[in-house]
Amino acid sequence: GQSLEQPSEVTAVEGAIVQINCTYQTSxxxxxxxxxxxxxxxxxxxxxxxxxxxxxxxxxxxxxxxxDSYGYLLLQELQMKDSASYFCAVRDQGGSYIPTFGRGTxxxxxx
Amino acid sequence: xxxxxxxxKYLFRKEGQNVTLSCEQNLNHDAMYWYRQDxxxxxxxxxxxxxxxxxxxxxxxxxxxxSREKKESFPLTVTSAQKNPTAFYLxxxxxxxxxxxxxxxxxxxxxxxx
Numbered sequence: 001g002q003s004l005e006q007p008s009e010v011t012a013v014e015g016a017i018v019q020i021n022c023t024y025q026t027s028x029x030x031x032x033x034x035x036x037x038x039x040x041x042x043x044x045x046x047x048x049x050x051x052x053x054x055x056x057x058x059x060x061x062x063x064x065x066x067x068d069s070y071g072y073l074l075l076q077e078l079q080m081k082d083s084a085s086y087f088c089a090v091r092d093q094g095g096s097y098i099p100t101f102g103r104g105t106x107x108x109x110x111x
Numbered sequence: 112x113x114x115x116x117x118x119x120k121y122l123f124r125k126e127g128q129n130v131t132l133s134c135e136q137n138l139n140h141d142a143m144y145w146y147r148q149d150x151x152x153x154x155x156x157x158x159x160x161x162x163x164x165x166x167x168x169x170x171x172x173x174x175x176x177x178s179r180e181k182k183e184s185f186p187l188t189v190t191s192a193q194k195n196p197t198a199f200y201l202x203x204x205x206x207x208x209x210x211x212x213x214x215x216x217x218x219x220x221x222x223x224x225x
Contacts, residue, residue, distance in 0.1 A: 008151075031211060040221075042201065043154070045213035087153060096167070097208045098144070101153035 002026045004102035011108045020073045028093030032071045038084045083109045113138045117217035132187045132220045134202035141207045143185035148199040
């Protein structure tokens with residue numbers, strides 16, 4: 001099966017940069033995704049990495065190192081609206097390619 | 112606009128009762144999924160369906176049942192055999208399970224026991 005580890009909570013101030021790490025164990029890695037979820041809402045897709053390196057989408061970037069079974073989500077120029085939970089999810093060939101989600105990281109942005 | 116609609120938003124279940132959660136999508140996606148989310152937890156897969164009239168158990172299927180009679184619809188029944196049903200239930204869809212395209216989620220149904 002698959003397992004993922006990410007910090008349970010991260011705090012930062014407005015305008016800062018924050019990095020949310022995700023380590024995973026899988027037997028047939030296929031890709032790593034990041035989702036954002038505000039309290040009581042639907043998860044929304046942020047980014048996807050299948051190959052090593054950095055993917056940038058506006059203020060958000062995601063990095064993957066397959067050799068280290070590690071990825072991170074980088075949020076720049078933090079805004080109050082970025083306060084939410086962030087989930088990494090790994091797709092595994094042995095898991096029918098369906099994403100397995102981590103427990104989520106609660107990001108709290110202070111003024 | 113295309114999307115996924117879940118209903119109801121809130122649902123209450125009595126002891127020994129089966130309840131059904133609705134999920135409809137107009138994205139023309141082949142694959143649909145049901146997840147359960149408990150407080151402070153990630154999403155756990157209950158069932159998924161790759162095509163009409165076919166579905167597969169996920170990690171926590173016991174006490175749940177599904178059907179996929181139409182491409183657009185994937186209802187989830189929480190049976191009386193599910194002894195701890197209180198949770199937030201999320202339905203999702205994607206082009207298919209092999210695609211790199213992301214999953215799209217509905218707004219969820221919050222189920223509680225009366």
